[in-house]
Amino acid sequence: DVKVTQSSRYLVKRTGEKVFLECVQDMDHENMFWYRQDPGLGLRLIYFSYDVKMKEKGDIPEGYSVSREKKERFSLILESASTNQTSMYLCASNTGQFSGNTIYFGEGSWLTVV
Amino acid sequence: GENVEQHPSTLSVQEGDSAVIKCTYSDSASNYFPWYKQELGKGPQLIIDIRSNVGEKKDQRIAVTLNKTAKHFSLHITETQPEDSAVYFCAASTLNYGGSQGNLIFGKGTKLSVKP
Numbered sequence: 001d002v003k004v005t006q007s008s009r010y011l012v013k014r015t016g017e018k019v020f021l022e023c024v025q026d027m028d029h030e031n032m033f034w035y036r037q038d039p040g041l042g043l044r045l046i047y048f049s050y051d052v053k054m055k056e057k058g059d060i061p062e063g064y065s066v067s068r069e070k071k072e073r074f075s076l077i078l079e080s081a082s083t084n085q086t087s088m089y090l091c092a093s094n095t096g097q098f099s100g101n102t103i104y105f106g107e108g109s110w111l112t113v114v
Numbered sequence: 115g116e117n118v119e120q121h122p123s124t125l126s127v128q129e130g131d132s133a134v135i136k137c138t139y140s141d142s143a144s145n146y147f148p149w150y151k152q153e154l155g156k157g158p159q160l161i162i163d164i165r166s167n168v169g170e171k172k173d174q175r176i177a178v179t180l181n182k183t184a185k186h187f188s189l190h191i192t193e194t195q196p197e198d199s200a201v202y203f204c205a206a207s208t209l210n211y212g213g214s215q216g217n218l219i220f221g222k223g224t225k226l227s228v229k230p
Contacts, residue, residue, distance in 0.1 A: 004157070040123070042203060042222035043158070058217070090157055102148070103218060105157030 004106035012112045019078040023091030032074035033092040081113045116141040120221025135224045137204035138186040144206040152201045194228045
């Protein structure tokens with residue numbers, strides 16, 4: 001089975017802290033994604049990556065950056081956390097042959113910024 | 115860009131009844147429409163998808179229909195069970211064979227409650 005693992009399920013951080021959310025997938029997928037999920041707003045794409053060291057902005061990239069140094073690992077970085085970044089963050093991956101292949105999600109990381 | 119509208123936002127049915135969730139999309143180039151189920155405390159999981167060369171697809175108690183002319187697609191769950199209770203998301207994207215990637219645009223979700 002495909003597994004997308006988000007190392008931190010629940011985090012509480014202070015305003016202004018630098019926050020790293022880590023994601024690892026074990027299926028050699030080319031594409032990796034970070035989404036943010038908020039009640040009533042659905043899933044919104046923050047950043048995605050088609051290849052190592054490659055990144056593209058999604059719909060809501062402001063306040064976030066990403067890093068993809070290895071194919072299996074995609075990190076989301078909040079340079080200076082703010083309370084409006086309190087949310088559930090979902091990492092996902094899929095194969096890059098063509099779009100439309102199943103996207104596999106991790107279990108989510110609940111971030112609270114106080 | 116693509117915009118996906120999903121209705122209703124909440125849906126409550128009695129066990130054994132049918133449930134229908136509807137989505138509309140704006141980009142006529144979209145040709146791939148997956149549905150995801152998210153159980154409490156878990157990430158979304160694909161339950162069924164449909165491509166634009168097909169009008170309907172069934173998998174046991176779930177089915178999806180697509181009307182490309184009207185740009186809407188629906189999820190149908192028959193004989194609902196308490197374990198169907200979850201949040202359901204529709205999505206739309208373009209399939210580009212051998213070319214560029216089309217990102218999934220998600221609806222805002224429907225919280226389905228099945229009462230025993």
